[in-house]
Amino acid sequence: MISISIISPLKSMAVIDKAIEHNDFGCVFHRYVYENLEEIKDIYEQCKDISDVLFFSGELGYSYILTHVDDLKVPCTFISYTEKTLLSILLNFVIHYPDVPLNRLYIDFMTPVNDFMNLKKYLDPEHMPYCFENPVYNYETLKERAVELWESKKIDMMFTRTTNQLEVLNKLQIPYIHFLPTEEMVRDSIRHAINSIRLKQKNQLNKLVILIKLVYPDNISSQDREYLEITLHKYLLDFRKEYAYDFSLHAVSNRFELDLDSDLYKSSFSRIQDLIAFLDQKGDLEFRLGAGFGKSLGESHYQADLALQEAVKYGKNDGFVISGEDNALTGPLSLTRSLNYSYSNTKALDYSQSNGINESNLLKIVGLFQMDKDTIMTAASLSQWLNITSRSCNRILQQLLDSNLIEEIESQKQEGKGRPTRQYRFCKNNFIRTFF
Secondary structure, X not given: OOEEEEEEOHHHHHHXXXXXXXXXXXXXXXXXXXXXXXXXXXXXXXXXXXXXXXXXXXXXXXXXXXXXXXXXXXXXXXXOOOHHHHHHHHHHHHHHXXXXXXXXXXXXXXXXXXXXXXXXXXXOHHHOOEEOOOOOOOHHHHHHHHHHHHHOOXXXXXXXXXXXXXXXXXXXXXXXXXXXXXXXXXXXXXXXXXXXXXXXXXXXXXXXXXXXXXXXXXXXXXXXXXXXXXXXXXXXXXXXXXXXXXXXXXXXXXXXXXXXXXXXXXXXXXXXXXXXXXXXXXXXXXXXXXXXXXXXXXXXXXXXXXXHHHHHHHOOOEEEEEEOOOOEEEEOOOOOOOEEEOOOOHHHHHHHHHHOOOHHHHHHHHHHHHHXXXXXXXXXXXXXXXXXXXXXXXXXXXXXXXXXXXXXXEEEOOOOOOOOEXXXXXXXXXXXXXXX
């Protein structure tokens, strides 16, 4: 039976309880109440092993867990307002508050996470309400945005879904309308989550998760930071349209997540390479990319996080992908031939520790051996694979040479008066005995 963990402030839980009481969903529910967002990490530890999905009452808790739990292994969702619901709310507002123009209204649940609920499709810019535009989504930033708009006299009223923020708004004396999800919204959101889980269990499509992390320059201003995030968001939408690539897109702080179903690993792999090239060619962003290809959203998200960590270590506009039960890494993906390697190779990890070679660099060399045992290496060619200096590569090559894992072959002569380039190849038997 499907197990759903509901994570919500106390007041919102009452509406969810009514929906569960009045509908037979055919699954098991576990309820968890929080007062502070920080409590969500402890709740996750309690429920992660008994849950098929984590169900949040709103976007705030959903956004928090995505940005604060690094090894998220359980799919997450939240009760979301539809475009139809929002338009209905605005229509009723116009009827009951004719003296308050929409452009004097602030809606704190129109955020980058939900792409501002596509309201710009329906309203001209001069009629648009104010939105919450900071990608950092928590109680403090929500308060800051409300205070900013109210004290600068840009708004007369606000809409909020954040139950735990009402006391703050009362102290600030900002007029507001508080919206709780309706029982119908809760029912439909739970059914959608259950149907998604059952569909995933029924068909054998794998889940591909791509995480893209922005790297900011030192001492960047908040405005420039926001500009870079908006720019990346636009580039991802452009890529989706240009390549007809059907993925969902979520933006949380400086990380963007792309989710899609795919049963074709090779075609997905090629599209990831296309995406890296597409973003790199823009030339105005520094990013790192990690992708996970697994049987569930939780598994793929975990793999994508590990791959992203590897991309951060590599330190260039590039990416890595992880697939399979042994979490095998492939990358860097921008190169013509990508390496395959795994941190489960304990012999290589032991060697790196005892001989002072960075484990990631050594595992890539092992991957190079697995890809082509007859590879001819130079410090310059190895530098491209590892993204470190040729001098550092020379030190690694010398260590491997001293261990009889590689041997020097005839140097490559340079045109002109330059010094010949030293070349190496693997000592195959010694290499296999040491690392396999």
